[in-house]
Amino acid sequence: xxxxxxxxxxxxxxxxxxxxxxxxxxxxxxxxxxxxxxxxxxxxxxxxxxxxxxxxxxxxxxxxxxxxxxxxxxxxxxxxxxxxxxxxxxxxxxxxxxxxxxxxxxxxxxxxxxxxxxxxxxxxxxxxxxxxxxxxxxxxxxxxx
Amino acid sequence: xxxxxxxxxxxxxxxxxxxxxxxxxxxxxxxxxxxxxxxxxxxxxxxxxxxxxxxxxxxxxxxxxxxxxxxxxxxxxxxxxxxxxxxxxxxxxxxxxxxxxxxxxxxxxxxxxxxxxxxxxxxxxxxxxxxxxxxxxxxxxxxxxxxxxxxxxxxxxxxxxxxxxxxxxxxxxxxxxxxxxxxxxxxxxxxxxxxxxxxxxxxxxxxxxxxxxxxxxxxxxxxxxxxxxxxxxxxxxxxxxxxxxxxxxxxxxxxxxxxxxxxxxxxxxxxxxxxxxxxxxxxxxxxxxxxxxxxxxxxxxxxxxxxxxxxxxxxxxxxxxxxxxxxxxxxxxxxxxxxxxxxxxxxxxxxxxxxxxxxxxxxxxxxxxxxxxxxxxxxxxxxxxxxxxxxxxxxxxxxxxxxxxxxxxxxxxxxxxxxxxxxxxxxxxxxxxxxxxxxxxxxxxxxxx
Numbered sequence: 313x314x315x316x317x318x319x320x321x322x323x324x325x326x327x328x329x330x331x332x333x334x335x336x337x338x339x340x341x342x343x344x345x346x347x348x349x350x351x352x353x354x355x356x357x358x359x360x361x362x363x364x365x366x367x368x369x370x371x372x373x374x375x376x377x378x379x380x381x382x383x384x385x386x387x388x389x390x391x392x393x394x395x396x397x398x399x400x401x402x403x404x405x406x407x408x409x410x411x412x413x414x415x416x417x418x419x420x421x422x423x424x425x426x427x428x429x430x431x432x433x434x435x436x437x438x439x440x441x442x443x444x445x446x447x448x449x450x451x452x453x454x455x456x457x
Numbered sequence: 458x459x460x461x462x463x464x465x466x467x468x469x470x471x472x473x474x475x476x477x478x479x480x481x482x483x484x485x486x487x488x489x490x491x492x493x494x495x496x497x498x499x500x501x502x503x504x505x506x507x508x509x510x511x512x513x514x515x516x517x518x519x520x521x522x523x524x525x526x527x528x529x530x531x532x533x534x535x536x537x538x539x540x541x542x543x544x545x546x547x548x549x550x551x552x553x554x555x556x557x558x559x560x561x562x563x564x565x566x567x568x569x570x571x572x573x574x575x576x577x578x579x580x581x582x583x584x585x586x587x588x589x590x591x592x593x594x595x596x597x598x599x600x601x602x603x604x605x606x607x608x609x610x611x612x613x614x615x616x617x618x619x620x621x622x623x624x625x626x627x628x629x630x631x632x633x634x635x636x637x638x639x640x641x642x643x644x645x646x647x648x649x650x651x652x653x654x655x656x657x658x659x660x661x662x663x664x665x666x667x668x669x670x671x672x673x674x675x676x677x678x679x680x681x682x683x684x685x686x687x688x689x690x691x692x693x694x695x696x697x698x699x700x701x702x703x704x705x706x707x708x709x710x711x712x713x714x715x716x717x718x719x720x721x722x723x724x725x726x727x728x729x730x731x732x733x734x735x736x737x738x739x740x741x742x743x744x745x746x747x748x749x750x751x752x753x754x755x756x757x758x759x760x761x762x763x764x765x766x767x768x769x770x771x772x773x774x775x776x777x778x779x780x781x782x783x784x785x786x787x788x789x790x791x792x793x794x795x796x797x798x799x800x801x802x803x804x805x806x807x808x809x810x811x812x813x814x815x816x817x818x819x820x821x822x823x824x825x826x827x828x829x830x831x832x833x834x835x836x837x838x839x840x841x842x843x844x845x846x847x848x849x850x851x852x853x854x855x856x857x858x859x860x861x862x863x864x865x866x867x868x869x870x871x872x873x874x875x876x877x878x879x880x881x882x883x884x885x886x887x888x889x890x891x892x893x894x895x896x897x898x899x900x901x902x903x904x905x906x
Contacts, residue, residue: 387529
């Protein structure tokens with residue numbers, strides 16, 4: 313949801329004298345509430361899975377044209393590195409190939425190597441080390457090269 | 458008692474289990490596929506995890522994903538509901554080996570009763586009447602012909618690994634036996650991965666009477682009386698009721714007690730249902746199979762006995778004793794359930810998926826609506842078509858019928874096509890009012906006319 317869309321929603325509220333408006337668009341949700349003084353207050357509600365605070369804004373925004381989301385293909389625990397002693401597989405700015413391992417997702421004691429699937433540059437890491445992830449959860453954002 | 462459990466199911470039964478858990482103070486984790494992302498019952502669960510895309514094989518039937526979700530959320534047990542993995546002994550075994558309790562019976566009894574040949578052997582040992590059969594698996598067409606001659610046509614060719622009305626072929630004479638046998642074997646191999654077949658005497662029409670049982674891990678078993686489930690279409694139940702009509706108290710007692718004997722014979726615990734065929738002409742009844750899970754139609758038993766079966770499953774699953782004595786359990790009044798499916802009876806029962814634009818649930822005294830649907834809900838095309846169960850309870854059968862008729866009239870759903878109209882027709886039919894229905898009734902009286 314971008315600022316122009318939000319402006320449009322505000323106009324809609326004022327024109328129709330609405331006190332509260334709830335909008336869901338895919339994974340992003342926004343609630344707008346008009347205060348008693350006629351001002352409009354934006355209250356973004358979190359998506360289903362609680363993401364780390366720093367990444368909330370990124371989570372709610374729609375992916376830009378050349379950015380793709382790398383999503384978890386299974387249910388498990390996200391690990392950024394092969395083991396606690398190693399460096400993480402990727403960091404922001406890392407260049408990856410389609411077959412590059414970007415992280416491990418552990419499920420039922422099996423360490424599954426997750427591949428990038430597309431070549432590009434990591435622009436965002438959306439989950440924390442040792443965080444539980446569900447099927448379809450966004451792990452990374454990648455700028456396709 | 459458990460403090461947190463995972464529900465490995467969806468739709469109305471997931472909601473049913475969540476409700477029981479909330480009342481008992483048990484935290485719930487609901488798993489869901491992408492097709493069920495917008496289900497409102499997910500918000501009633503304490504936690505929810507997406508485990509896969511819409512296809513069942515990649516979500517509700519996917520053991521690794523379900524176990525992974527269970528381990529992530531640190532649950533103590535999994536309730537499998539009905540369908541999906543509820544009768545999968547392998548899944549129950551994996552759960553328990555991962556130190557997660559499976560809310561259901563032991564793996565051994567699931568395996569034994571899941572094999573229909575073994576189940577019949579156990580029924581015989583428990584002195585439950587069984588229909589004449591081939592006495593074990595039939596290996597060749599020649600053996601089949603010999604067994605069929607001994608039993609007498611018509612016969613049913615049944616898959617040992619089948620159940621729930623699947624893997625059954627009826628043969629009326631020797632001419633069709635060869636082909637039917639070969640086809641049945643092939644189908645069984647493909648559907649169940651087990652081509653073993655046995656032959657059993659078939660009945661052209663019979664009443665389907667089933668008995669609800671509960672057992673604890675110390676061997677104490679009780680029955681909660683019977684349910685009549687004769688109103689079926691293609692061996693899927695449409696309307697169920699309890700008590701069964703025109704059933705003499707002695708016969709009812711005999712049927713229920715034989716179910717208890719069988720449960721004890723196999724060391725059964727938690728909830729289960731023993732199904733029988735009742736031959737109206739001579740009042741003989743025969744063991745059909747045991748469903749080692751909670752049934753769709755469990756609410757009608759709850760209404761007449763006052764017992765919450767899901768809560769019992771949770772208590773028994775956590776090892777608590779079954780503190781119910783047989784003498785304490787009574788049937789009060791009469792209960793009927795209509796299954797409302799998203800199917801179009803006017804067009805060959807074609808599934809009617811899509812958005813429910815308008816929906817009003819019926820209410821009033823004696824009406825219970827168990828369902829996950831709501832106005833605006835998108836019915837997914839991927840799963841079975843059950844939208845909800847409409848249950849009524851009243852002092853007498855005529856009163857229950859009157860309430861059900863009124864509730865079905867109030868029931869509004871648009872544009873989704875449902876079987877509500879079919880249920881209405883059945884409830885207005887003379888044979889139904891007189892309690893004279895067998896398993897061929899719907900196809901014979903309602904659909905063919």
